[in-house]
Amino acid sequence: MPAMKVRRTSTIACLGGAATLTAAFLINASNGQQSGGLIAAARAAPSSSATGGAGSGTRLPGHNVDRNAYFGDLHVHTYLSFDAYIFNVRATPNDAYRFAKGESIGHASGFDVRLQGGPLDFTAVTDHAEYLGAWKEGNDPNSPLSKLPMMQGMYSRDFGEILRAYNRFIAARRSNTIPPELADPAITSRAWREVQDAAALHNSPGRFTTLLGYEYTGSGPAGQNLHRNVIFGGARVPALPFSTLQSGDPESLWHAMDEWRAKGMDALAIPHNSNGSDGLMFDSVRRNGAPVDRAYAELRARNEPLVEITQIKGTSETHPSLSPNDEWANFEIMERYIGTSVPITRFAGGYVRQALRDGIIYREKLGVNPFKLGFIGSSDTHNGAPGSVEEPNYFSKTGLPDGEPIRRGSVPPGGAKIWPADTPDNRNAERPYQAWGASGLAGVWAEENSRDAIFAALRRKETFATSGPRIKVRFFAGYTFSQDLLNRPDTVRQAYAHGIPMGGDLLASKGRAPQFLVWAQRDPRAGYLQRAQIVKGWIEDGQAKEKVFDVSCSDGLKVGANGRCPDNGATVNLKTCEPDRTKGDVELRTLWRDPEFNPRQRAFYYVRILENPSCRWSTWDAIRNGTPPNPKLLPTVMERAWSSPIWYEPSR
Amino acid sequence: MIRFSNLRRSPFLREPLVHFLLFGALLFGAITLASQARQPVVTIDAQDIEQLAKYWELQNQRAPTRVELAALINERVDEELLAREAIRLGLDKEDMIVRRRLAQKMAFTSEDVAAIPEPDERTLQAYFEQHREGYAIASRVAVQHVFFSRDRLGEPPQAASTLALRRLKAGQTVLGDPSLLPLAYADITTADLARDYGEEFAEAVDKAPLGQWVGPVISAFGVHLIRVERRMPSEIRPFADVRSQVKAAWLAERREDENRKFRLALRKRYKVEIAGLPQ
Numbered sequence: 001m002p003a004m005k006v007r008r009t010s011t012i013a014c015l016g017g018a019a020t021l022t023a024a025f026l027i028n029a030s031n032g033q034q035s036g037g038l039i040a041a042a043r044a045a046p047s048s049s050a051t052g053g054a055g056s057g058t059r060l061p062g063h064n065v066d067r068n069a070y071f072g073d074l075h076v077h078t079y080l081s082f083d084a085y086i087f088n089v090r091a092t093p094n095d096a097y098r099f100a101k102g103e104s105i106g107h108a109s110g111f112d113v114r115l116q117g118g119p120l121d122f123t124a125v126t127d128h129a130e131y132l133g134a135w136k137e138g139n140d141p142n143s144p145l146s147k148l149p150m151m152q153g154m155y156s157r158d159f160g161e162i163l164r165a166y167n168r169f170i171a172a173r174r175s176n177t178i179p180p181e182l183a184d185p186a187i188t189s190r191a192w193r194e195v196q197d198a199a200a201l202h203n204s205p206g207r208f209t210t211l212l213g214y215e216y217t218g219s220g221p222a223g224q225n226l227h228r229n230v231i232f233g234g235a236r237v238p239a240l241p242f243s244t245l246q247s248g249d250p251e252s253l254w255h256a257m258d259e260w261r262a263k264g265m266d267a268l269a270i271p272h273n274s275n276g277s278d279g280l281m282f283d284s285v286r287r288n289g290a291p292v293d294r295a296y297a298e299l300r301a302r303n304e305p306l307v308e309i310t311q312i313k314g315t316s317e318t319h320p321s322l323s324p325n326d327e328w329a330n331f332e333i334m335e336r337y338i339g340t341s342v343p344i345t346r347f348a349g350g351y352v353r354q355a356l357r358d359g360i361i362y363r364e365k366l367g368v369n370p371f372k373l374g375f376i377g378s379s380d381t382h383n384g385a386p387g388s389v390e391e392p393n394y395f396s397k398t399g400l401p402d403g404e405p406i407r408r409g410s411v412p413p414g415g416a417k418i419w420p421a422d423t424p425d426n427r428n429a430e431r432p433y434q435a436w437g438a439s440g441l442a443g444v445w446a447e448e449n450s451r452d453a454i455f456a457a458l459r460r461k462e463t464f465a466t467s468g469p470r471i472k473v474r475f476f477a478g479y480t481f482s483q484d485l486l487n488r489p490d491t492v493r494q495a496y497a498h499g500i501p502m503g504g505d506l507l508a509s510k511g512r513a514p515q516f517l518v519w520a521q522r523d524p525r526a527g528y529l530q531r532a533q534i535v536k537g538w539i540e541d542g543q544a545k546e547k548v549f550d551v552s553c554s555d556g557l558k559v560g561a562n563g564r565c566p567d568n569g570a571t572v573n574l575k576t577c578e579p580d581r582t583k584g585d586v587e588l589r590t591l592w593r594d595p596e597f598n599p600r601q602r603a604f605y606y607v608r609i610l611e612n613p614s615c616r617w618s619t620w621d622a623i624r625n626g627t628p629p630n631p632k633l634l635p636t637v638m639e640r641a642w643s644s645p646i647w648y649e650p651s652r
Numbered sequence: 653m654i655r656f657s658n659l660r661r662s663p664f665l666r667e668p669l670v671h672f673l674l675f676g677a678l679l680f681g682a683i684t685l686a687s688q689a690r691q692p693v694v695t696i697d698a699q700d701i702e703q704l705a706k707y708w709e710l711q712n713q714r715a716p717t718r719v720e721l722a723a724l725i726n727e728r729v730d731e732e733l734l735a736r737e738a739i740r741l742g743l744d745k746e747d748m749i750v751r752r753r754l755a756q757k758m759a760f761t762s763e764d765v766a767a768i769p770e771p772d773e774r775t776l777q778a779y780f781e782q783h784r785e786g787y788a789i790a791s792r793v794a795v796q797h798v799f800f801s802r803d804r805l806g807e808p809p810q811a812a813s814t815l816a817l818r819r820l821k822a823g824q825t826v827l828g829d830p831s832l833l834p835l836a837y838a839d840i841t842t843a844d845l846a847r848d849y850g851e852e853f854a855e856a857v858d859k860a861p862l863g864q865w866v867g868p869v870i871s872a873f874g875v876h877l878i879r880v881e882r883r884m885p886s887e888i889r890p891f892a893d894v895r896s897q898v899k900a901a902w903l904a905e906r907r908e909d910e911n912r913k914f915r916l917a918l919r920k921r922y923k924v925e926i927a928g929l930p931q
Contacts, residue, residue, distance in 0.1 A: 058893050061792050062844045064834060118847055142748050185707075206789065207843070239710050246712060256713050472832055491830060521832040524850050524872030556805045585803045586873040587832055 060206035060448040066492040067445040067462070069472040070454060072122035073100065073386035074213065074442050075229055075272060075308060075378030080127040080191045081215075084382040085135035086154055086165050087399030091384025093125045093198035100386040101208055107395060109403030113385055116393045117470060117525050122444075122454050123386040124211035125195055126229045129243035132214070133191025134182040145187075148179050162401055163431070170339065174223065183245050192241060200235065205450045214241040216269065218248050220287075225276035225338045226250060229308070229378075230257070233266040233455040249287040251296070254303040268458060270376065272308035274355070275316040276338040279346030282355035282371055297362055297370035306458060309352050309465045309642055310377040311440040312389065312397045313338060317608075317642060318353040326535075326548050328610060328638065332437030332467070341430045356645060357537045357544035360602045364539065374461025374503045374644035375606070376442035387441060389468040391637070392577070394438040394617035402433040409434035410621035410630055417627055425632045434633055438617040439467040443641070445474075445501065461503025461644045469526035471641035474519040475502040475607045477648075479509045485517065486591055502606075503644040508651040511599040516592045518551055520609040520641065527611040527639060528584025530554050531565045534592060538603035548608075552590040555583060570612035574635050577615035577623060584612040600650050607643035614639060694732050696725055704728055759911065768906045771899060779902045780891050787889045787897070790843065794882035795857055796836040798828035802874040809875040813868045817877050820865040831873065839884070849873070 062068060077084045078093050088108040095105045102119035104112045138145035139155050150172060154165045172178045192214075199210035211231050218226035228250065230241070242256040250269075257267050274281035284292055309317050314334030323329040335344050348354050352373060359371030379389050381397045388395065396402035405411040409426055412419050427435035443464040444457035457463060464473050474492065478499025485491055495517050500506055506514055518532050532552040538545055553565030560566055570583035588609065613636040615623075622629040629635045664670065704724045708716045716724060744750045771779075780787065798816060800809035816826040828835075833848055846854035849871045856869040860880045867877035891898070 058889070059839070061789055061839055061841050062837075063839065066834065121847075185710075206841075242713065252713070259713065474832065487830060489830070489835060519832050522872065524848070554803075586801060587803060589830070589832075 060450060062206065063448040065447060066496065067447055067457075068449075069470075070121035070209075070444050070446055070449055071387075071466075071470045072120050072124075072209070072442050072444070072454075073378050073381070073440075074124045074126065074211065074231055074270065074376060075215075075311060075380045075440070076100075076123060076125045076384065076386045077127055077215075077380070077382040078125055078384040079136055080133045080194065081382060082128060082131045082135045082169065083166060084127075084384070084399060085139070086162060086169065087382060087401055088157060088162065089383055089399040093127075093195050093384070094201065096125050096384040096386055097123060097198055097202035097208075097210060099384060099388075101202065105384065107383060107385075107403055108399035109395075111403075113383070113388065113395055115387055116390050117387070117523070119208065120387045120441075121449050122209035122211065122442075124213040124229070124231055125198065125384075126213040126215045126231075127191070127195065128217050129188075129214045129230075129241035130217050130245055131178070131182045132188045132241065132243075133194070134184075134187050136191070137187055138182070145181060148181065150179050150182070157400065159401060159407075166339075170223075185240055188240055192237075192239075196235070196237065203451060205448075207449065209449055209451050209454050211451060211455065212237050214243075216241075216243060216250070216253050218244045218250055218253075220277065220280045222278070223337055223340065223342070224278045224280045225273045226271070226280060227273060228253065228269040228271045228304070230267050230269050231455075231458065233459075234451065236265050237267075238265065251287065251299065254299050257303045258299070266455070266459075267303075268306060269304045270306045270308050271304060272311055272378070272380065273313055273316065273338060274307070274350050274352065275314045275319075275334050276336070276344070277350045278337065278344050279349030281350055282352075282358060283349045284358070292362065292366070292370060294366045294368055297366050297368035300370040301368060301372050305372070305374055305461055306376055306463060306644075307352055307355075307373040308378050308440070308442075309375045310437075310467055311380040312436045312438070313380060314435075314437065315439060315467070316350070316352050318351050319347040322347050322351055322354050323546060323548075326546075328533075328548075328608070328640075331640070332435075332439055332637070334432070334435060336428050336432060339431070341428060343428070353535065353537065353546060356604050356606075357546060360537065360539055360604060360647070361542075361544050364602060369647075372647065374458075374463045375465040375642050376458075376463050377440035377465035377467065377642075378442050379440045389438045389440050391438045391468065391615060391617045391639075392620045394620065396433055396436060398433075401431065402436075405621040405625060407433065408436075408618075408621075410618040410633070411625040411627055419628060419631055423630065423632055427632070434618060434630065437467070437637070441466045441468060441470065443470075443472070462501050463503065464641055464643045466641040467637070467639045469523035469611065469639045469641075471523050471526075471529070471609055471611070471639070472521045473607055473609050473641045473643050474517065475643040475646065476500065476517040477504075477506045477514045477605070477646045478517075479512050479514055481515050481517065481591065486589055491517070491519075500646065502646060504646055506646055506648050508599055508649065513593055513597040513599070514648070516551075516594070516605060516646075517590075518592060518607050519587070519589045520607070521587045522585070522611070527579055527614045528554065528570070528581075528586065529588050530568055530570060530584050530610045530612045530638070532588040532590065533608045533610070534594075534605050535608055536594065536596075536603060536605050538598075538601045540598075540601060547596075549592075549594075551592045552588040554585040554588065568612070572613050572615060572636055574615070574619060574629065575623070577620060579612060579614055601648075602650055603648040604645040605648070606645040607641075609641040611639040613637070692736065694729060694736070696728060696732075700728070701725060768903055768910065771902055771906075776895065776898050776902060777891060779905075780894070780898045783898075783901070784888045786901075787894045788886050789889055790841045791886040792839050792841050792884045793857055793880050794836075794838050794884075795840065795845075795860075795878060795880045797869075797876045797878045798826055799831045799835065799873070800875045801829040801831070804829060804874075810868060813875040813877055817865060817867055820877060820879075826877075828877075829874070833873075849876075853878075 076096050078096050079085050079090050091105055099105045100120045100123040102115055104114035107113045137143050138151045145151055153161055156162055199212050203210040213229055213231040216228045216230055220226055238260055242253055260267055271281055286296055315332045318329045320329045355371040359369040363369040381388050383397060383399060396408050402408045444454055445462045446453040446457040476495040476499040480498045485494055520529055520532055522529050531550050534549045534551050536547050549563060550559050550565045555568045557566050568583050570580050572579045616634060616637045618633045619629040619635045705716055705721055708724060800812045802809055819826050842854045842858055845857055853869055853871045860866045860878055862880055865877050865879045868875045869878055
């Protein structure tokens, strides 16, 4: 691809040139006109397209008016992120897309990695906008950045040095002493251009979709996690990402996004790791100290329609203390600030189910719901390895420090064959790699695999999250479904015609009770399904309540009087990780009525699908090492999928 | 000459001291003028200021205030002065970063200068014809299947499918189980089928004769009987659908051509001597 090479040089030249030239370029790009025919031209090799969709009016292969499930990863870091670079990751955005498409790439620890479950359908590279590309450039001894005291010791392969370097960065960030040279817009622009080039190269409508994005790495005053990924709908993007170096208040980001939208550049922000926010992510108080009001709720809802409910650094659906009656709430829970051992003390405001409950209360009080959130999962890989959340094929997410089992506590130390009696519980250690989960994929229902169709699905929240397996889940609500809906050949067509899909609003209908269609299918390469559940939240006497209903059981079992499916008896052999192949279903399907439905109560409903138990990644690591699993860790997980909610809107 | 003779009439003007002073004053004036003319000028014009402001706005999402703009301009002046002084002292020589930046800037400038004319339709069509494979859609099939779920509680899927296949071949209709995936596809690639059902299913579809029910085909979900209705070979997308991509690719190639030509021309303008290589 000689054309590519020249284009890149030209970009560097342009940005590294005189200030006037740089400014001219940036202004051009911000208007959406790519400066210099060449930059625009080289975007589209014959095999790829710079635009999202197919040609005018053409339907792509596989187009389905009833919509297909597509799986992807919307949280991916490469060597352009400062932390990934410190962690010795050298995978480029180009490598990340190659990995997503099923190719193998190199890992910082020296081995090659590759997806076992086949290519993903879509991916967004989302590097940290702050100091984007600076660590990479600083590693060039000819770069003036390499002379900065800050950068000394940043490029070590020694584990201790790496962690010290990372901590030094975090400390400098907190004390605001990071040299401004590292945020030189020319450097950021070069890296941002590299992200755009890789996305343009790999976007191929009908086969694989790339989305442009970046991470806005915001924090509360004590380091509470307020991170968001910004995902763009098209190839036209701002000249520079809006980062926390401009403002650490997410409201400023949303205002910037409003301005981009006015210029025809639609984007949405997806918060993640609310579990590490210590209650700030969905707080009742804004960052400026004012209470949540209607204008804030509108601004937030407009810009943040989705939340990343699960990823490697834990699952944020709910916490056992917030959902004491949910037996499955304790799933890959992280109770520490990100990257430190500081304990979380406020779970409310940090978990999604509680936010949904708070959201419907706000809807009553303000007229707008600021937390009307659809769900996705994603990996947050810092290895440039989208979708690397497969339990049997797990290599964690931060390069050298956790790339090998011994580093993440899944095999006994010192080459021992057994675990010492005093094996510590390191789940809450400073770097709790052993508590991290192989979790997080994004699912969307879209007509075809194109940027336009997938972004539209994200916008309307017709999305779902999984803990890694490609479980497909459908969810509809309506008042006029025919009673044979489940046994018709056109179930989905009818469901769209007479109902609304996940992510939508169900308006009240003369006091009638709605019906809910729940339909899930196993990942053909993973385990069998055990049960389908509906999680309901509603307002009763001014309080938001929640309840988990089992709605469909595997193996022909019926929901018992206690509202639960009986145990289907599925087991997994912990010596081989071989599951019981006679238990569980390939599909779960039901038409459900809420036995407690009250037409006057505002409510939300979402689906949770549970697989049979299967080996956790730490058990797979142990088996490959010929040693028992770490006794301090759960040997199995119940993989799962979550649909976006449907909101019931009572008439006033 | 006449004037000169007039001057001679005045005794004052004939004084050598006066000549000396006059000459000195003239010389002083000339030197002052000359040195002022030699003082280099740094101009920050309106366009520069506008660009500074816009660049700032890009980063901060609002226009700079008057004070901020003044600071920006001041910074810009300092930068220019330092840069000029550095060049005057020859600091740009033998500096790899400066050299690299200049080279990159030249490459970029040369691209901008050599404007590529708008290609006409015939040119684009010809380019499209030359690179047809690049605009192909993979081969696809129209296929339907009857599905017998592994979950069914009565008759096991394998047995049910055997009976059903017989009935289908006899032209009778058969009711299978519902599936979350479509039971009929109008236009699907085998790659998509492999993703959703597994390799075995995709291979069976690949091998199936047209218009006949075949099976059983085992997937991760159960047993399928399949019938391929149509095969659509890999197909070149029509020019009209891909015109913008064709144009982009054509422009990219022309740019690269221009770049190559420019570099070749430079090679001719300069004599390149490399140690150890024959001249």
